[in-house]
Amino acid sequence: MNRSLPSPARDVALLIGRLLLGTIMFAHGYQKLMIDGLGRTTQGFESMSIPVAIYSAAFVTVVEVVGSVLVLTGALLTTVAACYLVVMVGAAVFVHIPNGIFVADGGWELVGAIAAVLLALAAAGSGRYGVDQYIHSRRTVTAAAAPTTVMPVPRPARPRPHHDYSARAVAFTADEQHDEKEDGPPTTP
Numbered sequence: 001m002n003r004s005l006p007s008p009a010r011d012v013a014l015l016i017g018r019l020l021l022g023t024i025m026f027a028h029g030y031q032k033l034m035i036d037g038l039g040r041t042t043q044g045f046e047s048m049s050i051p052v053a054i055y056s057a058a059f060v061t062v063v064e065v066v067g068s069v070l071v072l073t074g075a076l077l078t079t080v081a082a083c084y085l086v087v088m089v090g091a092a093v094f095v096h097i098p099n100g101i102f103v104a105d106g107g108w109e110l111v112g113a114i115a116a117v118l119l120a121l122a123a124a125g126s127g128r129y130g131v132d133q134y135i136h137s138r139r140t141v142t143a144a145a146a147p148t149t150v151m152p153v154p155r156p157a158r159p160r161p162h163h164d165y166s167a168r169a170v171a172f173t174a175d176e177q178h179d180e181k182e183d184g185p186p187t188t189p
Contacts (some may be wrong), residue, residue, distance in 0.1 A: 007128075014127030015074075020071035021117050025084070029064025032057070050094050060087050071121070074130020081122035088115040 045053035096108035104108040126132040
């Protein structure tokens with residue numbers, strides 16, 4: 001039976017996978033941002049008939065640069081994977097699939113491998129040596145260390161008695177009418 005790696009080896013494998021993938025992503029983003037610049041990257045996207053080339057180039061560049069840093073640190077892997085998969089699907093559909101599989105021919109081999117590693121990292125998490133795991137373990141420790149206080153259950157408010165003052169009002173007006181009869185009609189000077 002085939003078993004997964006023990007925890008320490010699994011964490012090291014996830015770290016190595018993140019470092020390799022993050023480095024590849026950063027190299028592509030750095031090239032688009034610093035070497036080619038957004039203008040030449042946009043022109044390249046236009047020549048490949050990628051829709052709304054300026055926005056696509058900007059999105060891809062940001063995802064590759066920021067995403068690579070997040071992958072390297074093991075932070076927000078699911079979010080990075082989702083954004084980067086949009087980039088990989090776009091690259092595959094608009095550029096690489098017509099060229100076949102092999103990267104030497106401009107095929108989708110590298111795009112597919114990057115997408116596969118991103119999916120695996122999104123499923124497995126960052127491992128012990130990633131920010132996501134660190135935050136998760138801190139929350140768990142904080143929740144376990146928090147004192148468990150039992151909050152009192154509030155009692156339902158007792159309904160206030162409803163007083164019917166209509167009988168008093170009737171009696172009051174009857175008393176006034178009675179007083180007026182005894183005094184008689186007002187006299188005019």
